[in-house]
Each structure stands twice: as C-alpha cells, then as structure tokens.
Amino acid sequence: MFRRIYAVFKARNLEFLRDRATLAWNIVLPLALMAGLSLAFGGGDRTEYTIGVLTDAAELDAAAHPFLETRYIDFVPVSDIEQGYRKIARHQLDLLLRFDAPPTYWVNPDSAKGYFAERALLQADAAAGGRFTKAEIEGQPLRYVDWVLPGILGMNMMFSCLFGVGYVVVRYRKNGFLKRLQATPLKPMEFIIAQIGSRMTLVLSITTLVYVGTHLILGTPMEGHYFDLFVVAVLGTITLVALGLMIAARVTSEELAGGLLNMINWPMMLLSGVWFSLEGAGTAVQQAAKIFPLTHILDAWRSIMFDGASLVDVGSHLVTLVAMAVVFLLLGARVFRWNQD
C-alpha cells in the first residue's frame, strides 16, 4: 500500500516541480503581492479613525453618548477587553471606550491618530459633563502589510490546494489517466492520500519559503511559536486539499470544475479575512464566514503571529479544521469516480 501511495506521490511531485511556469507562479504571485502591498500600505495607517466600544451588544446605541454621533469615525463593538487592549497596542484601534462605571478610554501615546481621536472625544465629553478618565497602553503599530501577510499566504495555499488538486484530478479523469490507474491495484483512498501528501509537501514548502522571505525582508511580527504556525498550515492544507478532492470527486468537465472551485474561492477570498477584517461587518456575515476553512486558518495564524497564542488557544480553530477535513475526505472518497462511465 505505501509503495503504491509513494509511487503516485512521487510522480505528482515530479510533474509539478518540472512544470516551471506553474511552480514559479506559485512563488512569485504571493511575493509580488506582498511587495506591492508593502509599497502601497507600508508607510502609514489607514486614513479613517476606528474606535472600539466595550459592550456585549452586537450593535452600538448611538444615544449612549454624543461622541458616538461624530462623523468620519468608525465605531466598532468590542466584547473582550483583552482583545481591545491588544488592538490599541498595535494601533488597530485608535481609542477604546467604556461607557459604564467608571467611564474610561484607552489610548496609545505613540499613535498619531489616537492623539486626534482623544482630542475629539474630550471635546464631545466636555459638552456632556466630562466623565471620562484616561488610560494608556503602549505598543508598536501593526502595519497593514503585517496584518495581510497571513491572508496572502492563506490565499496562495487555497488556490494551490483547490486548483492544484481539484482541477488536476478532473483533468486526469477527462484524459483517461484515472481510468488507467483504476485498472491497477491502486485503491481510491490510496490515490487520495498520495494527492494530499504531494500537495501538502509542495504547499508547505512554498508557504514556508514565502513566509520566511517576507518575515525577514519586511520584519513582520511573530509573538508566538513557528511550530504552531506550521501545525496550522499542515491542518489547513489537508482541509483545503480534501475540499478540492471532494469537489473534483465526480466532475468530468474542466469548465464545470473551474466554476465550482471559483464558487468556493471567491466567498473565501471576500469573507475569510484575506484582505480586510470583518470586525465592522454584521454578525450574520461574521458567522457565515466560519463555514470556510480559510477563516479558521487565518484567524489561528493571526492569533499566533500577533497575540502570541498557543495551539491550545487556537484549539477551536484546529478542531474545526480537523472536523472539516474528515467530512470532506469521507464524502470525497465515497463519491469518488475514476472515470466518466
């Protein structure tokens, strides 16, 4: 069994590694994106003000304080005070407010936008009776390029897993290569394991290469452990490859496969937090995003990179990824067809 798996694993690796154009594209695309984003966003913060408000409610009540009626400021609810502190430290929030006793605001003394947001708050608060007290939290800013790095890595991983496996399997089926394998002692699960192993090796190598390169060149932050990042990458790759295999399990048309894969890709690109955070989005959107494996990969990576989270801290994401992988694999193996008959 292992010899058969290794034979297919090795052949698929050779096929990919010798396809130099595809290989180069897999490495160049994320590097080029990171370079472009670094140039575009590396020097400064976003132009709008973002202020967190500590509350358990999903929506903010603008009548709670006159300051909440200020235009050109994005007020977002924050339920976890620790998370709010971290965001102030990283300059992801310009201020953090608490309206109940005692009314308090937190600001980073090194944040220029925090300074102006504080001035605006104090002006509005003076008119309302001057109740707020000040607290300071220090920390280096998290640049957009830092924040988006996991997104770029995850997006590249997603494309590589879904198209590099799903699309290729459909091509193998269409051109008869799978039918030829069917006539050998190779079992469907052995074939699937070989595909996962092959793609995992390639994706992890490329992701590691791109991460190390951008980490060294751009000096992106890393508060947690590299091993933990790697564990998330392994589980994420397995889940995404399994998703690609499940989609490709029966499809015989490359056009249909492309459509189905894009139907999965685009929502993940938009809703999983590749380019921007969904914190300002509605609760329904945030909940919907949790059905995508990429959401859990990116949330876990960002927690490890920026918050120093351990594997236990991101355990819920890991468990979700494992559960998704099992479901995708079982379904994929069950409906898998070698040929078009």
Added chain:
Amino acid sequence: MPIALEARHLVKQYPGVTAVNDVSFAVAEGVCFGLLGPNGAGKTTTVEIIEGVTKPTSGEVRYYGEPAGDRFREEAGIQFQNTALQDYLTVRETLEMFRDLYDRQADIDEILEACSLTELADRDNRKLSGGQRQRLLLGVALVNRPRLIFLDEPTTGLDPQARRNFWELVQGILASGATVILTTHYMDEAHVLCDEIAIMDAGRIITQGPPDMLLEERYEGLIIELPAETAGGLDGIEHRVYDKLGIVEIVSRDVTASLRELDAKGVTLDRIKIRQANLEDLFLDLTGHSLRA
C-alpha cells in the same frame, strides 16, 4: 490448457442504447484472442467491462475460474486505446511509477529493451512520436509481468512499418506464454496475431473461432473481383455488388471455369483481381457493411 478468462452474458446498456448485448466467450491460457468489429460495435466497451473499468448492466467475468478481483488486477496488463500519461515524466519514470503499483514487478531495463525504448528512456513522454508512444503504453502494460494482456486498438494511427514492428513485439509476448486479448478493426492484424477471433457487430458476437477455420467454412475457393459496372452482364452467375466500394465479387471453386464463363458472357476482364478470401470479406458477408465504415 486452462481457461484464463471467461465472459458470461455481458450486457451494457446506456440510455437508449445497448452497447453490449449478451456477449459470452472463453479464452484459453496462452492464446491470442481477437475481438473484431467496426467502430461502435461494442468491442471496447466489452473489453473495459472485463478490465473492470466499466460496470456491466449484467453479466460476469471470471479469471481462472474465479470472479475477476484483486488477483486479476495484479496479474493483468492493460493498454487502453487512449491513455494520457502524467506530464513531465520521462519514459523510465512513467514505467517505474506504474510498476510500483504492483507486487509483481518487471525489470524496467528489460521492458525498455523489449519495447525498443532503451534509447528513449530519459525522454519526456510528451515528446514521443505516435509509434514510440504506443510502445511505451505497451511497456506500461508489461510492468507487472502480466499473465493476461489487453491490447485495445494498439496500432490505430500508426504507419505500416510501425504496425509491423508492434506485431513483432506482441508475438514476442505471446511466445513468453502470456494470454493476449486484442481488439482491432484491422483484419490483417487479427489474421497475423490471433489464434481465435470473435467478430462483433451492434453489440453482439456474430461469429467466433480460429480465423482460418472461419474462412474455410465460409469460402470454398477464391474471390474474383470485378469493377461494379460489369454487374449487368453477370446474369446466371452468383455474385455480390458492393456499390460503395465500386466492385462486384464472385466466389469461385474453379477459377479457370469461371473466367471462361465470364469471357463467354462478354464481360471485360481488364481490371480483374483474383485473391483469397480474408476476414474483411467474412465481415462483409456476415453484416453487409464494411469494417471501416
């Protein structure tokens, strides 16, 4: 000799079409069995059912007396009519990949030698000519030292020289004691290679047996072939007109007497051909249409 392979009442139905209609035959060990017929006759579907890559609507395949299963997959070598191989692999790597899927493993150098591929061993398989590619696909069918080999239209698209070279390879395989199942629509190929044939048409086997025996049973004599325009002068002589081919054929036990009779009727003999009956004639007689139609 033991029966290596037995197909029992195979049926394959697709919506609106019965591609294989109650096909049964048995193949003894060491024999080259030819499944012949025109495109669409059902021979490839029949063979793919036997190979286990197409599920039959009904019927059964037995290998050495047992239902075809794991042992069959381990011992059968298959050359499909159209098989894509993995891109960017060399000839040797392709053979090694397939060999490693089996417990029974052949020596790759011996296969390269047997299939005249030694000099091409390190060539990317996408850069092979048609004949070289067919030899590689035959090599892939041999990687597990098969006891039973399926060759599905192995010489389609090859030039005459490449076809003859391929025949020599197959004869070498037969000499080693393996059983061969050959599907083809080339009658000369079947006549050269096959010990026994079954002719299929419209999903059914319409005749079966050793090629020479089938011809002897059907044709007692030679075939006289004349241009179609002479048909009007053949009153009283049994003949068959093939409009599409532009010929008239007369089967004659006594050619000299037949020629005298034609001459007496004033039939011009300028473009006459006299030849032995072949499998193509047999097929024309049995089905009424050309094998290559």
